[in-house]
Structures are given as C-alpha cells and as structure tokens.
Amino acid sequence: MPLVVALTLLAYAVVPLVEKLTLHWFVRDTDIRSRLIGNTLNDPLTDLLQQGNTTKINALLLRTIQDERLLAVGYCDGSGRLLYRTPTFPESLGCSLAGSKNSKVVSPLRKLPQGAVHIAIHHMEVEGKRMDDALILVNDMSFVEHRSADTRKYVIAFFALLGVITSVITVFVAHLSWRGWMEGVRAILRGEGILKPFSQPAVASELQPLVGDLRVLLRALDTERRFADDATITWSPDSLRKLLHKQLIGERILVVSNREPYIHNSQQDQIRVNRPASGLVTAVEPVMRACSGTWIAHGSGTADRDTVDQHDRVQVPPEHPEYTLRRIWLTKEEEKGYYYGFANEGLWPLCHIAHVRPIFRSGDWRQYVAINQRFADAVVKEADSDDPVVLVQDYHFALLPGMIRKELPKATIITFWHIPWPNPESFGICPWREELLQGMLGSTILGFHTPFHCENFLKTVDRYMETRIEHESSTISRRGQLTLVESYPISIQWPPPWQDTQPSVAQCRREMREALGLPPDHRIGIGVDRQDYTKGILERFRAVEKLLELHPEMIGRFTFIQVAAPTRSALDDYQAFEVQVRNLATHINQRFSNETWQPICLKAEHHDPEVINRFYRAADVCVVTSLHDGMNLVAKEFVASRDDEQGVLVLSQFTGAAHELHEALIVNPYHIEQTAEALHVALSMPELEQRERMLSMRALVRDFNVYRWAGRMLLDAARVRQREKLASRIGKEV
Ligand code: F6P
Secondary structure (H helix, E strand, O other): HHHHHHHHHHHHHHHHHHHHHHHHHHHHHHHHHHHHHHHHHHHHHHHHHHHHHHHHHHHHHHHHHHOOOOEEEOOOOOOOOOEEEEOOOOOOOOOOOOOOOOOOOEEEEEEEEEEEEEEEEEEEOOOOOEEEEEEEEEEEHHHHHHHHHHHHOOOOOHHHHHHHHHHHHHHHHHHHHHHHHHHHHHHHHHOOOEEEEEHOOOOHHHHHHHHHHHHHHHHHHHHHHHHHHHHHOOHHHHHHHHHHHHHOOOOOOOEOOOOOOOOEEOOOEEEEOOOOHHHHHHHHHHHHHHHHEEEEEEEEOOHHHOOOOOOOEEOOOOOOOEEEEEEEEHHHHHHHHEEEEEEEHHHHHHHHHOOOOOOOHHHHHHHHHHHHHHHHHHHHHOOOOOOOOOEEEEEHHHHHHHHEEEEEEEEOEEEOOOOOOOOOOHOOOOHHHHHHHHHHHHOOEEOOOOOHHHHHHHHHHHHHOOOOEEOOOOEEOOOEEEEEEEEOOOOOOOOOOOOOOOOOHHHHHHHHHHHHHHOOOEEEEEEEEOOOOOHHHHHHOOOOHHHHOHHHOOOOOOEEEEEEOOOOOOOHHHHHHHHHHHHHHHOOOHHHHOOOOOEEEEEOOOHHHHHHHHHHHHHOEEEEEEOOOOOOOHHHHHHHOOOOOOOEEEEEOEEHHHHHHOOEEEEOOOOHHHHEEEEHHOOOOOOOHHHHHHHHHHHHHOOHHHHHHHHHHHHHHHHHHHHHHHHHHHHEEE
C-alpha cells in the first residue's frame, strides 16, 4: 500500500515534466506546419497582391483556414497595417507581432478569446528577398490541453498500475518465502530433518543455519520434560487419568489387540469368565481401567457371542464395568491363517530367533491382511472423532497402523511391539517384509521394550525401505509421515491388585507345602510361563537336574514348581514342545524322586493370576530362563508379590527385564551349569542380601510401573499432537 501511494506521488511530480516535453513537441510540429503553409501561400499571394485582386486574396485566405487546426490568417504590410484577414482573425491581435525579424514563432501560445493559440509569422519573400510584409498564422492549440489532460491521466494510471503490480509481486514473493519459512518451522516442529527423502529440501535455505540449533533445542526441551515428568510424576491410575484429561483433553483411548482381556466360556451350562495368560493383557488392562475407552479384540471364548450387545460390545470388568470390550469375530479358517499361521508360525519365531524355523505361507499372509483390515474398519467405526488416540498392540497387527492412517490421517497411532525385533538379516527372510514395515510406519509412535530393539528396527528400515532416518531424534520419515521409534519398557500394575486381600507370605508358604505334602522348611522354586518354546522351560529343568547332580544335599529338600499354561496348542511345534516338557519332567522326576518327593511339579494348566500370586509368595526362588523375551512380566510380578522383601529372582540375560532388574541373578539359560549354580546361590542366599536385592528391585517396579509405560507413550503422543496442531495452525496462517 505505501508503495502505491509513493508511486502515485511520483506520478504527480513527473506529470509537469511530461507535459512540458509534449508541449515542446506540439509547438515544434505546429512551427513546421506553419512554415509549410506560409511557403505554400507565399507565391500565389504575392501574385494576387501585385494584381491587387482583393477578392481572390480573401478567398485564398479563407480556403487556407479550411485546415482544422488553422484558426485564422492575417496579412500585415511593412508599416504594420492589417490589410487582409479572415473573419476569424482576432481584432486584438492586430499586427503587433508582424515586426518580428525572423519568420518564426514569436509567441507560441497566447490566451485569446478563442482559447490557446499558436501564432506564427511568415515574412513574405519576393524573388528570394525577404519583405517586411508578413502573414500571421493563428493555430488552434486547444487540443494541446486535451492531450495534456489525457497524458496526465495516463501517466498517473501507469504509475498506479505499476504500484499495484509491484505490490502484488512483492506480496507474492513474500508469501512464498514466508510459506517456505513456515514449512521449515513446521518440519522442524514435526521433528523432520534438514533434507526430505530424495534430497528435496524440507527447510527453506535461509532457515538451514538455524535447523541444527532449533532441533537441539527441541530435543533438549523434550529430554528435560521427560526428566521433569519422571521426577515429578508418581505414576498411578490417577496420574494417568489426569494426564489424559490435561494433555490429551479427555481423548477416548482405543486399544487393539488380538487377545481379549476377558474371555467368556461355557462350562457345564454356566458362563465363566477367564483371564488369559498374557503379558499384554496384564499390562494393558489396568491402563484401560484407568483411562476407559474401547478395547477391540478377537472374541475367542465359547460364550463370547452370548454376552455381547447388538454392536458386539460388552462392558468389562464384569464385576464393575469400567470400559468397553468390542469383539471381532473370526472363522476357524481365518484364525488358522492369520493368528496360528502368519503371526505365530511366521512372525513369532522370526522375531524371537529361538531355533524354530519361521514358516511363511501365501494363504496365511492373505488372511493376515484381511483380518488386519477387519480390525482397522472396526477402529474407524469405534472412533468418535477424526483424530482418535489408538493403541495398537503387537505383531498380530503390523499392517493396522497403515490401514488406520489411510482412513483417519489425523489419528495418533501408538503401536507397541511386545516381542523382540531381530536384526535386519533375520527379518529379511520374511517374503512380505516391505509390506510389514510400511504398515508399521503408519504409526505416530512405535514402541519397543529396549533401545536395542529400536536400533534393530531402525537398521531394518534402513536396509529395506526408502526413508529418511534421523538417529539423533530416533525418527523415520516416509512420504510425509513421521514415526518416532522409542523404547518404553513395559511393566505391571503397582500396587498389585491383590495387595490388600492376599494371604500373608507365611500362610502362602504353609498352604503350598501342605498341598504338596512337603515339610515346612522345604525349599521351593517357581516358574510361570505359557508353554512356549521361547521360554526356556527345558533349559530350566536341565538346570534343576544339574543342581541336584552338583549339590546332592538338595535332593529331597528342593522342589521346582512349573506353572505351564497351555498355549497355541493347535500348532505342531507347540504340541511337540508340550510333549518334550512333559517327558523331560518325567525323566528328571524318575531319576531323583523318592516315595514322598519329586523334584519337578509340572502344573500344565491355566491358573488365575491371583492363584499365581500366591505361588510367588510361597517360593524361595523364581526362575525366568527365556531364550529371548521382549520384557517378561513374570519377573516383575514375582518382585511385586514379595512385600516381605524375601525371595530371589534368577533371570535370563535375554529378557528385556534383565536390563532393569540388575539385582536379580542374571544367567545365560543356554549355560546349564551356570543356571544350576545360580539356583544354588539363590537357595543359600542370606536373608539380608535377599532383602537388599528385593528392596531395590521393588523400588524399580514401583516407580517404573505400567502406568508410567502407558503414561510416557501418551505424553509423547500428546507432544506430537501439540506439535502437529501447532504446525497445522502455522500452515493455515500462511
Ligand atoms: O509376548 C507377546 C504376547 O502377545 C504377550 O504379550 C503375551 O503374553 C503372549 O504373546 C500371548 O500370546 P497369545 O495371545 O498368543 O496367547
């Protein structure tokens, strides 16, 4: 705007100059014309004057002023008398100008009654000699004024137009560079780096020098906030609820998992509710109770269909409902392909690298894709906004994040991978590796238990996908979608749910020994697992055997109780494993047992969590010997159960838990003698040392409980959402 004003003022300054110049041109033209007319009239007029033919002279002069610009003509003799004139010749003009010596313009412009005129004097020439007689030619110059007015108009209009065009161009250029600048800021806010994939700059060049500083600042802020969160937040259901309301403005959480938290089964004409043996359910259920919302899962119980409403929903926990369970139905065929086949014969052994070959079948893959889509459709249906917070659980749903993202681009999708992530070479044998990775990268946040698994994932993506990876911020950017890859060590509820109702440790010890017909001072070890080949149950039994070999004084004085919940029994590998476990237990028992005692007590059936808690409290040592395990919550459950601060944990170095529970006796389960020795150390550990170790582990499980696990993911999600909202606000303002 100021530019337009300035240019208009400039135009006003320029106009007089332009007028002067154009006037000069017009006068010069008129001079030339007048000279031409004078020269043309000179000879015929001289002849007529000599003849004294007044009539013809007047006629000649009248004819001359037929020209539209020539107003009047007069003829003055050498003594200044006006001898002839056209009727238009102004009286007042007379012959005063005729004395001018040269035949040129004497007064180019004069104000006469006729308006602006140009007066030219032509001195007559006779036979080449200049006479004193003169022709006075009066030219109409009013057109000059019209033209000047027009010129003024055009000049001002030209400058005004120039001003407008310049302003538009300036605004346009400013808009472009502001947009570029803002895009850059948005990219940084989203955590994107300096370069977009395929070397297209994401950040305006003028911002480039600031990018590093801005990102360091953001990262430092995030880290500070995390530290502050950890230092100031005592994680509990209440703090998680508050966080949801404050940071996520009361968003309803949608959880998706294959396994449902409550299974309704028909038993002898009655409907019983079962709690599955699942680390995932153990962790996520208290979070859902705290946050409410909807949990979408496979309805696998025999009475599940009888307990849902017309929308396939049921309120749970059954005793005092706190959230909605939405069940998805699968046919036997679908379950076989998607769950048993692709997820558990393919991805499970692939990610655990536990010496069982993964099997990949095209038919299983097709079912996996179809069922992922079915769950994605359910998420879209259950979402009550276009930007829900969705928590996708585990390897059953690698494709789900991408599918949800397609329908709900603004959703905040937190995917947690509950099992290990292998190295790129191992993962690379999956025929659909790109599709799986692509699906996972639909997530806003992708969580693993340990930084090591995160690192493996980043390397895998780097190997097989075209993306941009920022190791510094642990983000992957692909086609405008940014995924934060972060470690969130999963945990359990604290305080444990049975804290106030559980029997004392002394009572648990007594009852267990009585039930097994053992004396009160009998030492007991406990193992609790699904009967899965990754859990190292065979190695554990061999360690018990080795203990008895190496320390025969323990024969008859120590019993190892193995709770082994049946799992995935439809699969050959699992059936074979169950047989192996049973046979080895039988073999060891046959080798060492007497009439009243046997070293291994195998309880190969489902037990409710409360019962398992009593087993933990009754034991002297808990043994976790997984060959590869994302976290292993049994280790944490054991620690949580021991409010007497007694008991020893023997823990495989190949579990995520070993990275946190440093006071456990850490073993390599493949090293049987080492595990046997650890068992012996545990059974002979003084009470004081047990207390010190247990106290420290309990403090960790208390502070790093499952509410922190969920809370940290939700806090990160809230931060991403805030940044995205800010980025899109900036985008709208551009
Ligand atoms: O370890 C992965 C996991 O999903 C655990 O979270 C859970 O303990 C286990 O597998 C359950 O397996 P499933 O649902 O096949 O019985």
